[in-house]
Amino acid sequence: MSATAIATRPAARLSAPGIVRSEWIKLRSVRSTVWSYAIIVVVSLGMAALMASTISFVGEIPAEAHGSYVVQASTFGIFFGQLIVGVLGVLVISGEYSTGMIRSTLTAVPKRLPALAAKALVLFLTTLVVGLVSVFGSFAIAAPILAGEGIQPDLSDGIVVRDLALSALYLALVAVFSLGVGTILRSSAGGIAAALGTILLLPTVFQVIAGLTQAEWASNIMPYLLSNAGMGMFSESMDGTGLEQWQSLLVVLAWAAVSLVGGALLLKRRDA
Amino acid sequence: MIQAEGLTKRYGDKTAVNDISFTVKPGMVTGFLGPNGAGKSTTMRMIVGLDRPSEGSVIVNGKPYAAHTAPLREVGALLDAKAIHTGRSAYNHLLAMGATHGIGKARVNEVIGLTGLESVAGKRVGGFSLGMGQRLGIAAALLGDPATLILDEPVNGLDPEGVMWVRQLARHLAGEGRTIFLSSHLMSEMALTADHLIVLGRGKIIADAPVAEILATSTRTAVKLRSPRADQLAQLLQGADVTITTTEHDALTITGLTAPVIGEAAAQAGIPLHELTPVGASLEEAYMELTQDDVEYHAGTTATITEEAAR
Numbered sequence: 001m002s003a004t005a006i007a008t009r010p011a012a013r014l015s016a017p018g019i020v021r022s023e024w025i026k027l028r029s030v031r032s033t034v035w036s037y038a039i040i041v042v043v044s045l046g047m048a049a050l051m052a053s054t055i056s057f058v059g060e061i062p063a064e065a066h067g068s069y070v071v072q073a074s075t076f077g078i079f080f081g082q083l084i085v086g087v088l089g090v091l092v093i094s095g096e097y098s099t100g101m102i103r104s105t106l107t108a109v110p111k112r113l114p115a116l117a118a119k120a121l122v123l124f125l126t127t128l129v130v131g132l133v134s135v136f137g138s139f140a141i142a143a144p145i146l147a148g149e150g151i152q153p154d155l156s157d158g159i160v161v162r163d164l165a166l167s168a169l170y171l172a173l174v175a176v177f178s179l180g181v182g183t184i185l186r187s188s189a190g191g192i193a194a195a196l197g198t199i200l201l202l203p204t205v206f207q208v209i210a211g212l213t214q215a216e217w218a219s220n221i222m223p224y225l226l227s228n229a230g231m232g233m234f235s236e237s238m239d240g241t242g243l244e245q246w247q248s249l250l251v252v253l254a255w256a257a258v259s260l261v262g263g264a265l266l267l268k269r270r271d272a
Numbered sequence: 273m274i275q276a277e278g279l280t281k282r283y284g285d286k287t288a289v290n291d292i293s294f295t296v297k298p299g300m301v302t303g304f305l306g307p308n309g310a311g312k313s314t315t316m317r318m319i320v321g322l323d324r325p326s327e328g329s330v331i332v333n334g335k336p337y338a339a340h341t342a343p344l345r346e347v348g349a350l351l352d353a354k355a356i357h358t359g360r361s362a363y364n365h366l367l368a369m370g371a372t373h374g375i376g377k378a379r380v381n382e383v384i385g386l387t388g389l390e391s392v393a394g395k396r397v398g399g400f401s402l403g404m405g406q407r408l409g410i411a412a413a414l415l416g417d418p419a420t421l422i423l424d425e426p427v428n429g430l431d432p433e434g435v436m437w438v439r440q441l442a443r444h445l446a447g448e449g450r451t452i453f454l455s456s457h458l459m460s461e462m463a464l465t466a467d468h469l470i471v472l473g474r475g476k477i478i479a480d481a482p483v484a485e486i487l488a489t490s491t492r493t494a495v496k497l498r499s500p501r502a503d504q505l506a507q508l509l510q511g512a513d514v515t516i517t518t519t520e521h522d523a524l525t526i527t528g529l530t531a532p533v534i535g536e537a538a539a540q541a542g543i544p545l546h547e548l549t550p551v552g553a554s555l556e557e558a559y560m561e562l563t564q565d566d567v568e569y570h571a572g573t574t575a576t577i578t579e580e581a582a583r
Binding site: 011012013014015018019021022023025026029030031032095096099100101102103104106107108109110111271272 | 317320321322323324337338340341342343344345349351352354355356357358359360361364365367368369370371372373374375412416417
């Protein structure tokens with residue numbers, strides 16, 4: 001009797017593509033995800049239109065600076081988007097802890113790490129696509145407006161396109177960083193506070209310290225903070241003493257990697 | 273088939289599960305019985321690898337749960353009816369769970385039908401009643417058509433119809449040769465559903481035997497009788513190992529004597545009987561007795577220690 005029952009059972013097997021598909025279904029089937037991404041795109045496009053049309057120029061802008069003006073106008077939404085993505089990245093895992101869903105997830109994927117890896121991959125790719133849509137959409141809005149002001153960057157060297165793509169990459173890496181934070185802290189409130197604190201508050205804190213004490217170490221540390229390094233990935237540093245773009249990229253990668261690896265170690269070790 | 277060997281779980285200095293070994297066999301329903309806090313849920317979580325044992329090990333169908341290539345095919349588990357994201361629909365929850373194993377829409381719709389969730393499958397789980405959440409948890413457990421089913425308090429929050437349904441489902445799946453491991457703190461439920469019982473108290477196994485055997489070993493088997501001359505009969509039946517309690521003026525409950533012995537004694541004395549009923553111990557009583565023994569054992573040890581200290 002049991003033999004026939006077992007023979008007719010459907011073929012099923014735990015696989016990496018299956019786990020990725022599962023995480024994709026999870027990401028798209030919760031309303032907050034869809035809303036968050038929609039807001040990023042809408043706000044980015046709106047900001048770009050606003051920035052491009054209200055920017056006022058005094059005197060002649062040198063031709064080599066045209067590119068960075070356009071990039072600045074097109075990536076303004078990233079400043080805002082990093083906060084939304086910071087919350088979303090935390091919620092993707094903390095929402096599973098608060099509802100108990102994590103126990104279902106880890107029962108289906110008992111080795112645990114593939115589940116976190118799939119979450120990170122899906123979140124990274126989705127955010128990257130949303131980021132690319134946002135910045136290139138913003139570019140499509142801002143460029144014609146700025147062209148009317150006589151700012152027409154030379155696109156032939158690909159620097160503008162590269163910088164726009166890097167800003168979307170930064171957004172995706174912030175999402176991964178926040179996922180790691182959420183995995184470590186397992187709570188929505190704590191995770192969001194920690195992620196947004198890192199993105200928003202840390203630069204201010206160090207700025208205040210540097211301003212009050214004139215301490216050199218405080219200003220030296222500034223370019224290595226997550227959001228500062230992120231801005232450094234796609235725009236020239238404001239005071240000219242910062243890191244190269246590729247160095248900033250490495251710093252952001254390190255933030256995301258340390259956070260995610262920390263989360264992975266704890267996820268593997270702890271009882272669910 | 274579930275095999276646990278010296279399974280122990282400690283949280284700090286509190287021992288939730290204390291060195292238990294047991295086997296849950298296929299083709300029958302095994303009940304896992306114990307009061308709240310006895311360690312049932314912890315044991316079940318260790319079986320599917322959610323909690324790591326402090327000592328000992330547990331294997332399912334020959335391997336640790338995580339070592340299987342298709343864990344959901346080996347074990348379906350309902351560990352907590354609330355282990356579901358409240359912002360997602362029931363359908364998408366099942367679809368996401370199944371996707372990990374390449375289980376598609378056809379099977380998802382099948383388990384939705386099987387658990388009677390058709391009308392609410394598209395709704396967000398946050399609005400579900402406890403009973404619907406329980407059904408969804410059972411649907412998720414059935415997703416992989418597993419050879420072993422672990423259900424922690426499956427009838428919690430279900431209406432009488434739902435309770436009946438779980439009972440029949442468990443019996444049916446066991447009939448197909450699967451391993452069914454069912455926990456409850458409701459002994460009456462177990463008496464109706466389980467073939468075999470593992471009774472847990474304070475993290476230790478108190479009993480591991482067929483249901484019938486646990487009932488039979490109970491010393492509480494009693495005989496109820498009614499007679500117009502109950503007082504006279506009570507005097508007649510008095511003895512060293514016999515307990516007689518008068519429940520009403522014409523009714524007695526007697527332990528320590530069997531119904532035939534009482535009947536013959538009454539006939540010889542010419543006392544008429546209006547009723548003579550052997551009363552089997554209920555599983556509740558058997559269970560209370562088992563846990564009571566456990567408590568007495570602890571009390572006994574304390575007494576011995578005190579005596580030794582006094583000497």
